[in-house]
Amino acid sequence: MATILLEVATPDKGEVYAKDINMLITRSIVGELGILPKHANLLTELIPHAMRIKEGGGETKLFISGGFMEVTPDKITILADAAEIPDDIDVERAKSAYQRANERVTAYKQSPKAHEDIDIDRAEAALARAKARLLVKGVHMG
Ligand code: ATP
Numbered sequence: 001m002a003t004i005l006l007e008v009a010t011p012d013k014g015e016v017y018a019k020d021i022n023m024l025i026t027r028s029i030v031g032e033l034g035i036l037p038k039h040a041n042l043l044t045e046l047i048p049h050a051m052r053i054k055e056g057g058g059e060t061k062l063f064i065s066g067g068f069m070e071v072t073p074d075k076i077t078i079l080a081d082a083a084e085i086p087d088d089i090d091v092e093r094a095k096s097a098y099q100r101a102n103e104r105v106t107a108y109k110q111s112p113k114a115h116e117d118i119d120i121d122r123a124e125a126a127l128a129r130a131k132a133r134l135l136v137k138g139v140h141m142g
Pocket of ligand 1: 133
């Protein structure tokens with residue numbers, strides 16, 4: 001089966017993932033993208049999500065907090081703000097982040113005027129990161 005090299009790096013950790021894969025299903029600012037070997041050149045921005053990687057007949061997930069993806073016919077390069085393989089995700093930390101962000105978003109939506117101190121964009125981004133980390137670990141929250 002044809003393969004394409006996937007490399008994921010972050011400024012803090014350097015290389016997080018590097019492997020020949022069969023397909024990447026990822027989410028960009030313009031929607032979901034399926035990348036197969038020999039894909040056309042592409043440069044796009046990614047949003048926080050659980051990427052799906054198909055390789056060797058199986059599928060694994062990888063958390064991406066957002067960043068940039070460059071695709072050439074034989075290589076996918078992702079530079080992410082943060083990225084984690086499943087083994088590196090601390091579920092309790094992600095659950096706490098989820099609860100904090102969810103409380104902020106809920107309070108703001110119920111009464112925006114009473115919660116002008118809440119940065120709703122920041123809270124929603126934190127909620128999306130926590131949800132995606134939990135999804136990579138197979139934990140589903142509301
Ligand atoms: P928190 O509020 O728990 O810090 P966050 O979404 O604000 O979560 P990020 O800014 O995305 O955190 O990441 C900061 C650093 O912490 C990155 O290096 C990231 O890989 C790491 N990190 C964040 N949450 C987790 C987690 N649940 N498990 C493992 N590493 C994590």
